[in-house]
Amino acid sequence: MLPLNSAITRRLLGAGILTLTAAALAMGSRPKAADDEGVATRIQPVGRVELAAPSVAVAGSRTGEELVKTVCSACHLTGAAGSPKIGDNAAWAPRLVQGLEGLVKSATAGKNAMPPKGGSNASELELMRAIVYMTSKSGGSFKEPAEKK
Numbered sequence: 001m002l003p004l005n006s007a008i009t010r011r012l013l014g015a016g017i018l019t020l021t022a023a024a025l026a027m028g029s030r031p032k033a034a035d036d037e038g039v040a041t042r043i044q045p046v047g048r049v050e051l052a053a054p055s056v057a058v059a060g061s062r063t064g065e066e067l068v069k070t071v072c073s074a075c076h077l078t079g080a081a082g083s084p085k086i087g088d089n090a091a092w093a094p095r096l097v098q099g100l101e102g103l104v105k106s107a108t109a110g111k112n113a114m115p116p117k118g119g120s121n122a123s124e125l126e127l128m129r130a131i132v133y134m135t136s137k138s139g140g141s142f143k144e145p146a147e148k149k
Ligand code: HEC
Pocket: 067, 068, 071, 072, 073, 074, 075, 076, 080, 081, 082, 083, 084, 095, 098, 102, 103, 104, 106, 107, 111, 112, 113, 114, 115, 117, 118, 119, 120, 122, 127, 130, 131, 134
């Protein structure tokens, strides 16, 4: 679905396959009494490393695209909960007239089914970038704000 998510999924799947292979090998060479606890212990470190590994950008430094793909798309990709869908220029047109400031204000505060900041911990700059990115695909042409606001 989303490139980032699928990359994570692939890694987790890969880790899972390695773990299963390791568990199968271990079972073959040990009595069946290699109990569940032993298996759990062997599985655990692999899972922990793999979950920490994907370099999801640190909060505060995400690009608009990153934030949209990891957070906003949950609703805005499909138009879930009555959200204006990315790419649906007609749904966005009446909102774009508020200007970037107005959109940032309402996205920060939340609006009806939209939670404040889309339920994320985005900084104002990140939120702005996300809105610029999202609206740029929906008939808008706002300029991305400079690094220091
Ligand atoms: C839980 C679902 C959900 C998520 C997640 C979400 N939104 Fe929304 N968003 C909505 C809904 C629903 C609306 C329409 C609100 C209305 O006008 O009733 C909306 C509207 C908006 C609007 C237009 C506001 C206006 O004044 O017309 C902007 C801008 C926006 N979202 C930005 C974002 C950004 C940026 C993110 C990610 C950081 C995000 N949204 C994540 C549901 C969501």
